Every structure is written in structure tokens, then in C-alpha cells.
Amino acid sequence: MWHAGPSFQAEVERAVALKIDCPHCGPRPFTEFDYGGELVLPEDPAATLGAEEDLRRVFVRANVAGVQRERWFHAAGCRRWLTLERDTVRNRVVGAP
Amino acid sequence: MAELRRRACAVIACYARPEALDLLEEASGCRVAPDEALVVVDEDAAGPARARIHRTLAGVDPDALVLDATDGWTAWSLEGADARVAFERLSDLPLPTSGAVAGAVLGIPARVLVTAGSILVLVTSAEAAWWERTARRRVPELEEELR
Amino acid sequence: MGHLDVDGRPVEVRPGDTIASAMFRAGVRTFTRSLKYHRRRGLYCLSGDCPNCLVTVDGVPGVRACETPAADGQRVRRKGGWPSVERDVLAVADHLHALLPVGFYSKTFIRPRWAWSLAERAIRSVTGVGRLPTTGPAPEAVPLRHRRVDVLVIGGGVAGLAAAAQAGASGARVLLVEEGRVGGRLAPGPVRDRVATLADEARRAGVEVAEGRTAVGIYEGPLVPVVGGDETLRVEPNRIVVATGAVEEHAVFVGNDLPGVWLGRGAARLAGVHGVRPAERAVVWARTAEALEHVRALREIGTEVVAVCGPAGLLTQLPDGVEPIVDGEVVRAVGRRAVEAVELRTPEGRRRIACDGLVVSLGRSPRDGLLRMAGDEPAVGAGEVVAPGCSLDEAEASGRRAAAGGRPEATSCGRARLGSDGIVCLCEDVGAADLDVAWAEGWRSVEILKRYTTATMGPCQGALCAPALAAFVEGRRRPTAAAAERPTARPPARPVPLAALAAGVDELPERRTGLHDRHLALGARLGRSGAWLRPFRYGDPDEEVRAVREAVGLLDVGTLGRFLIAGPHAGALVDRVLCCRTDDLAPGRSRYALALDPGGYVRDDGLLCALEDGRFLLTSTSGGADAMEAWLRDVADRGGLRVHVVNQTSWLGGVLVAGPQAPTLLARVVERGPDLGSLPPGAHAEAVVAGVACRALRTGFVGGYAVELHHRRAASVALWDALLVAGRDLGARAFGLDALDVLRLERGHPYLGQDTLPDDDPRKLGLGWAVALDKPAFVGRSALVRLWARPLERRLVGVRADGPLARGAPFELDGAVVGRLTSAARSRRLGAWIGLGWLRAVDGAFPERVRVAGVSAAVVPIPFEEAGGG
Ligand code: FES
């Protein structure tokens, strides 16, 4: 299969400037990163989940107003994933667990 | 005064355990991540450099990968008294006085190596033509060289 | 010095002139017409804080005449007014306020709806603050520059310069931005002397002073965009000192916007800096000590100051000939084209004094928009912006404190004076009476009044009117109400040209393969496909399709994602990411592989090739390569796998050699390695082809015999040329994406993203066979178990019809929509139109025939045909 149509484009530089401190590259604007959502631990290969539980696993996120652990991919830099803690209310990175 | 020139060089991509990469003593390179480094050498020094790096890494990490990534990157050097100003027109990366950084230049992933005489910017070969065109447009001093 | 052309009239320019000072000296009093009521407006603040002097200069609208140096030959056009600013018949609007009520847009043209589009056009033609040019060349892109400094000082007055000098002396990299010229607004006197001394000190301390630059906002980071000086700066400072000063208070009384009414500092600047008399006979309304300096400046230039009204304490030291009017207050300025007289209320009763200038100096409101939008960014204020009206020494000390990184000082907001009527917001033409109406209608907070009346929303961004609006609300509330509330400050703090905002916006990045020049030489029509520039056709796509079906065709597949996966856990990673079996793949074998997301939906597909030493080569779609790399790394990282993922997409070229003659062609050019012409499906091998080391992958995408040759990018041209030359007598030719679209459709291969939806699991795509559900663990497995326990409700199907099919058309069955056509092409070979699309089950079964835009189409199994050759 081939992908058709535009699917991803480089970020146009934007003025809002959440800054993320990449452990490999240093502090960078968030436009260098792709957002990976809340941290979800990998599936337990052996687990057999009921349909209800499985739906939760796939679709339900905590969506907290406050500090959450989340994943960011440093696409323009080291191309590694980071897990960090961001205050979703102030839109500030508050730490790395 | 700033000039943008295509620079021929060989690029060696190294993947190994951090302790192994820590042993690398190559003069010009970028430690992209703990387990990845990009080494830039003169074209004619590429073969021996690869062998030397491989020996160094394999001694510590038998799974080390040393690959010729020359075709994947296109290198541009920014030279001249205003090279830093020109770079500020292309990127918000903090430029070290010497050393390397990985980050966005003109919004696309790049590796930037700073030496006394010049700023070397590596972008993927696929994006190189677009990058050069855009760089010359962004920096008025570089524009007249637009063919 | 030359002349300006002001609406076709020559206006003399003298050294040091701004456009405003030159125009005023030449007798211009009406500089603009107001937004709604077309009232005359003249010079007022001379500090860039009001909308009154916005003119069009050399085609650029919205230029502040009072901040822009005059230069010979500039074409200045005043905005508003028809037929001209001087004779504006639209000024009749001023007498028809009832037709332009506050909240006009919310109240009128609601019904009938069509009336609005006509009315809007009419309204637009008579309102606005200048006109964007619709013809002529687009303005040059403004260059962007990123700056990093330790301290950014905004404002080049006493406090700003002191802060900069102090910070510079301590070794910090300091950038000071000043929107005019340092000291440029100041008449000779102690303030200007102090500024000169401090500017000197700052420069000696290594401070970079950038004049003609305006900071337009403070964003997270902090990040401060600075416009002006023919470039846009994105400054990333560690700390910010805001020293934007204060503007004199805008007083609201009847006639307060007549030309001839001046803020004190504006009149003093015109007199002291430009040597132009703001008025012949002036009345001064004073409540600040500074007003006495204004009186001096006016008298020095030859203006007769007839009277000063204000509190007794201020009026003790007036020069001879100036009448003190103790506790006098202006209630009205009168005049047709400009001020002719003022009416005062005094303890002795009303008075009227003839004059052509009224100079107002009642207090100061801090120009603190930037400071208030800074949130918790490291920004501190210094000088008048935090202490309006402070002394010179206080301002300097405050600057030096700020340089040391003092805590933000609380700003105090001036208390504006409100008369019974008068213009509150000069930019948006909102009067005190309009606010009364809005209040009576129930809009009772600053933020709401702002939105309803648009007060504070104009070019001055509340610099003058926010305190007045706040005072209005305060005055209407019970005395216990909270202290002055002002509308939220947001960027931009100053008007910004669109071109300055567009600085650094480039064309979208474009990727090219190593064969780009070859495509051009072959006359290909190139187009974007995702981020890549790719050939769509070289000539007739039908001929290209025929070549692949009957002879041999070459396709540039240097865009495919290619990943080398190595390291101790390479096998574990591919086994987890891909839903097919991987553990039985011997070196030299490959398998079609789907990558699912945790929801069981197809993310991407490709070929997994097992290499020696437990390494793998994985391909992905062209558009999915970046996402695939991120996904591989994500799964590896979260799973704690020790593995190297090497994205070789840009390192490698790729050429697909397809068609019944491909084996013959390959046999001619393979120099070392196995006979690629007999490479079985599911196999890959290394070979040297026409001198180029390649990894050859047998693939099935277009149907028939096909091999992908992956090789180092720099060798693409040599390989491509050799294949075309060696295959000339076989009918070899290049084919593009248009032909590929037909070829893959004949095979029934969906394009991810075009034929698929984000929630397609493999079964919906007819790819259930590619899933090894008996594998104990892979990403998406438990979701598939859940999904597949239910009957299939929707699936991708092939359709075939005699009539033309158009992509996007709905599938209909008995008048009901049951699906949609996502791809269509005419297959010459099959003599029919074929397509792919979504079909829903109806009563548990999939219909066998649907109508597509009136054409009857059969639902058929895919591939539409098994092309020969394996
Ligand atoms: S007079 Fe120019 S902005 Fe007020």
C-alpha cells in the first residue's frame, strides 16, 4: 500500500512557545516535537482482557487538569521519545519522572 | 558577509551502547543520543575512519553498528564574518562556540557542527534542494547566489 | 530636505521631521477620519499610542505619521473620508448615531440573512483604517531572525536605559529595543539630558540598542517578537525588563477628540523636538506638575498660553500673562474643523475661552500591556510603567533595581476622568453615551462591554481607553465594588504589519529522490505526494500501464520508508510491532506486514525482510515513514527493548522494476548475485546490478513480476539509466503515479489514507489473512480479539461498472446510502471502470450490486484479475 495525499508537514513556526528540555539536546521549543499523548504502559502480552476493559485501555484517558505524564517525540532533534510531566493548566513542563 | 557552500564530506552513523560511544575521539561529530553518534570526516578518510570507529566500538559492544550514511545527508557550510547572523535567520538553535547540536533548521531536522571557521549544517539529502532554496531566500546576503 | 506628497499636495520636510511634524507645520490639522462617525481627528499623543495619525505611506496602510521620519518623495495618503479627508460627506454619520447604535453588528441585518452580505460590503467601503493594496507586487517577505540574550529591555527611556546599562555592566548580553529613537520624543530639558547620559553608559556597557523596533507581545518561553527595522526578531531572553513608560491620561469630555485637543507630552514634543507651534492660543488643563513644563515649552515656541486651569497648588508659579483658573475643569471643546473655544466649569460658574489649542495633562496611565500579558514569565517593570509619574531619579533607580532581577512591582492604574459624553475609545469611535446604552442593555463588566462595544479593541489596544473604560465601570458600580478592572492584555500590544507576522513562513518542505533530475529530463509532470515531489506521468499513463502489463516499467520508489532494525532485541521489536509471524522468517525471506495501533487499527504496511545476524529491513509507505520510525521507537522504548532503529529512507534510492519482461531485463544487468529474474515471492537478495550494489525485494504491489531494487541514493541515476538503456528493445519505460493508481487498483490494493479510515482493522480491509492471531502478543492483538468477535459491519470492496465512476460518489441501494467510492479508474485491460470503496452490510449481508452516481456497479472480489507471472 502507498499513502496518498498530504499526511504530514513540517511545523510552521508558531508563537506559543512551550519549552521542553530534551535530555539529549537541551531545551527546545515544542515545535521540534511530536506529541504522543498520555503515557500508556505497553500492553501486557499475556493479558486477556474483557471487551469492556479493552475498550478502556484503547480509548479512555485520564485527561487531567493538572500534572500528567506524557510522551513527546523529539522529531527535529535526537528522534527519541521522552516522558515528562506537564501541567496541563499552565501548559508548562514541570519535570521528568 | 556570509556564504553558503555545499561541502563534500563523508558521514558515518554509529549505534552502540553509550559506554562504547563515549570512547569515540573523532574530531567532528554529533552525539545525537546516548546510543547514537554521527561522525563527519573528509571523503577520502571515510574508509579508515569507519574501520577505526568499528574497532573502538566493537571492543565494548559487539552489537555496535557502524554505517556509511553519506548519501543520507547533504552538508552545507555557512562561512564569513556574519555566518552566525545568517544562521540566526534560519534557526532558533543555540549555537555552541564549538561542538554540535541536533535540531530544526528551517523547521526540518538537521545536525549542526560548529568549528572555528564555519557552521556546518547537515540536512537530509531528500530535503537538501528545498533547504538551499529556502535558506537563500531567508538570508538576503545569500540570495544573489540563487541560480 | 525635499517634499512629501500629501494627497497630491507638496509638503516641505525639514531636518528631524516626522511625517506628522512636516504635515502639521504645513497646516494640516485633520489627519484622519474616525472609524464610524467620520469625525475629524488630528495629532494628539505624538507617542504612538492613539489611532489619530495613521496614514498610508507609499502604499503601506496603518503607518504612524508621528513615529515615521519624513523623507523626500514619500507619498502620504490620509485614510477615511469621501471624497477626501477634508471634505467628507460621510461625516453625516456623526449626526445619525441612532442608525449606528452600539452593538450595531449584533442588532442589525439579522433578517433577512442575505441583506447582510450586501450591507457588509457597503459598511466595509466606508469604515476601516486604511486599505490593503489589491494590485501590484506582493510585499517582500520580511526576514526573520532568532536572537538569544540574557536580558531584553523593552523601552529606551530613563528606566529602560538604566536597567540596560546596569545589566550590561554586570556582564550580561543585553538587547534594548526602542520603538522610536532613543530620546527622540523628548524636548530639550533634564529628561533628555538624563536619557543621553544613560544611553552613553549603556553603550559603554556593551548593550545593543536597537531603535525603530517594537516588541509586540510576551509569549510563553519567554518569547518576544520584535518588529521593525526591516526584519522580525524572535527574541528568547532569559529575563525581560518592561520599561514602556506611561502615556498621559485620556480625558473624556464633549469634543475631546477635536483636532487641537492635545495630550501635554504630545504638544510639548511637537514644540520642543520639531520646533512647530501646536497652537497660537492655548488653554492648559493641568493636574500634574509636568504640565508646568508643557506650559514652558509652549511659550518658548511662541504659543500664547492664555489660561491654565487646575488645583490651586499647581497654579502658584505660572508666568506672567497666564491666567490661573483655580479648580477649573474643561467640560467641552467646541469648534467645527478644530478647536475654536473651550468651555470651563469653575467655582465662579461657566466660562468660555476662545483658543485653537487645548493641552491636557491630568495624570498618567501606564503603558503596561506587555507587562500584564507576561503572566508568570520572568518579566519585571521599571519606571513609569509601574510607577506612573515617578521622578527621574526614581525611574533610574527602578531601572537599576529591575536589572538586578527585582520582583515585579504592582502596577497602579490611573483613574481616568469621565465627562457626560465624549469619545472614550478613539480607535473604535465609542463614546461615553454608547457605554451608557450598553450598560443599560445589561452588559456589566469590562470584558463584556469591551466585546459588545469594541472599545479598547482598536490599533491602540487600550493604551488610552482601557483606563477610561475601567473608570466607567467603576463609576457605575456601588462603591464597594472591586478596584479598577481592566480588559485582559493580549498580544499584539502594538499594530503589526502582516508581512512582519509572515516572516519565516516558508513554502512547505519538499523532498526529492535522487532521480529528480532524471524525471525532469524525461518530461515528467511532477507533483506533491505527501512531502515528496513525485512524477505523476511522463506521457500517456495508459501507455505506461500497458508497458507494465506487457513489457517492463520502472517506478521511482526512493520515497518508501526503509528501516534497518538491529540489536539484541531486533526480533522482539518486529514481532511486537507487526501482526504477522516473524519468528519463522529465515534470512533471505520476506513477508507482507501490517503495523497496528493499540486499537487494532492499521497504521501502516510494508515488507519485513530478515537479514543475517538477526537484523531486519522493514519498509513502510512513503507518507508513513516518519510516523513508522516514531512508532518503532515508541514501542521499543516503552517495552525497554535494546534495539537500534535506523531510518535509512533518505540514504537509499529505490527502483521498482515491474512487468513480464522484468526478468529478462534483470538477467541482462545483474553482475553478481542470484538470478533476480527467478526470485520467488517472499524472497529478497543482495546483488550487483549494473555496477550498483542493491538489495532486491520481490513484491506484489502492482501485480505480475516485480522487484524493488534498493541501493545507495547516490547510485540511483546510474542504475536507472542502465535499466532504461538495457531495456530499450524490451519496451522498458518509466511510469508515474497515475499509471500506478490504475495498476494497484487492478490488484485491488488500497492506498492507506485514501481508501482507508482511521478505524480500519485488517479484516475490514480484507487483510485478515495477514494477521497471525495465534501469536501470543503483538500491538493491537487484544483489540482484534474484541473486534473480531462481532460480525463485520463494513468492509472495503471492489466495484466494477461499465459507466464512468467518480471517486467520492456514494454507494446507493434502494435509495439509501450504503457506502462510498474511494478510488476509481478505467482499466483498459479489463475494459471496465473499477474502483474501491466502503460498503456497509445490509441486514447482515453485503449487497452484490450498488448504484454509484446513477451507474450500476457490481461488487466484485479483489484483485480484479490475477495478472500473469506469479
Ligand atoms: S499622534 Fe501619532 S499615535 Fe497619537
Ligand SMILES: [Zn+2]
Ligand atoms: Zn532531543
